Amino acid sequence: MSFDLIRESMGPGIALWLTGLLVFVLAAATLEGLVQSFVRRQAYDWRAYGASLADAVGRRAVDALGLSIAAPVLAWAHAHRVDTISLSTPAAFALLFVGQEFCYYWYHRAAHRVRWFWATHAVHHSPNELTLAAALRLGWTGKLTGTALFFAPLVWLGFPPLAVVATLAANLLYQFWLHAPWMPRLGPLEWVLNTPTHHKVHHASNPEYLDRNYGGVLIVFDRMFGTFAAERKDVTLRYGLTTPLRTHNPLRIAFHEWVNLGRDLWKADGWRAKISTLFGPPGASS
Template sequence: MPARPILDAAGAPAMLPWLGALLLAVPAAAMLEGLVLTGMRRAYDWRACAASMVDMLVRRGVDALGLSLAAPLLALAYAHRLQTIALATPLAFALLFVGAEFFYYWFHRAAHRVRWFWATHAVHHSSNELTLAAALRLGWTGKLSGTGVFFAPLIWLGFPPRAVFAALALNLLYQFWLHAPWMPRLGPLEWVLNTPTHHKAHHASNPAYLDCNYGGALIVFDRLFGTFVDLRADEPLRYGLTTPLASHNPLRIALHEWLRLGADLRAAPGWRARLAVLLGPPA
């Protein structure tokens, strides 16, 4: 029998049967964590969990509409690509993995430092506790705000668009388990991989931990570009936004930062000030 192809006709990694089941297992694992913690008589916010699940479902629905602010630029990058990179060797897959990780780092860094992108990303940090369910809370305005532009260089270099976003999806899937605060340190792996220990610092709203540890699967670019911060024994973690969001209303969670951004734009005196609000860091 011929071997099953690892790429589909469009050049993207073929959908393996277990991948769909794994994606379904993610919310199930989040629910299981809540049940276990509740059974251990530990505090668990089920309303926050429900809000995260609704956010995930609405995001899937919005994505199904096919609306993307970045789509024209991505199409242009593919039309004028420097070459066509065939994903036929381990080296090609390794380059795609590292490239996706590199541009994810810069996307994630911009999502914290540029108000326009923070308006979506703030949703992910809005939960006041770190749980597996919080990993599902990503907001549903990402494609509408053009976050895909950060990955256009990979497409321009010659990687197939579907392969690029499949690599990004796998990167995000890896990050799911990083939201388990009960995981211990992982020894030498902490030097290379992004781990739950590093991600706890990323989600903390303490001033000492703001804007750090942007990596997806790796932590090496944080170490290289000076954004790595390790946990400190003298700094108890406080999760959530710097101004905590107490609401469990999914609509409020999804739009609260957009509403604040709109109010600040209306109050800004002139187009220069408005541009500074859009492209400057969150308050």
């Protein structure tokens, strides 16, 4: 599931909008670094910025291959949908939005708790500083691991595939600004929306903050399912992986956790241990 499907389904006009959004995102990430370096006179890791851009370019190159584990499942779900839901009313749009947020929550939770998915998602958590550029670092293997399967129920229920993709794209675009740790708290909105304050906690590798705040636009499902954590004044945020990744090499960033997973699979004794390694939670070294 990607911007490619939107572009192919809606014609060439959408490409201009997507290009404009991409330019805006890159400009905002660059401006943040410039302000940090030359206005605030504070350290900014430009090599990490470059690695994040390289990750984004590499992801587009991999996506261009058209490989996706989930694509046949999504096609089957659409062909065998239980209904056809017309997005002709505000209620239908609201239902799609909430449904997408619910599916995203469980995808994101699985991306942290199932090592097969974590091998890709670890890339997003590899920066040791939280910046807007870090939002661009999403890994190259998401389509190959089947992450879009989490959104297949929406297609099976009868929502148009394009609408599901567009809603997910809007979710991810919303999350871009969440990677600005300098943003202030947003008062009562913090109870309902995912905000930079909540997302700082999500990116922290402190034991008190691990595996928290999975929401996309909303934070309500974290509150409902017990995965919400508020920022604590007595705990200094430490970003990055529990074992920090000290490299700016895009290839190592993209595949370091796959290498770790392959090593642990090789060492695992018996099929039961291998399955547990593949689909169990990440270890302390991840």
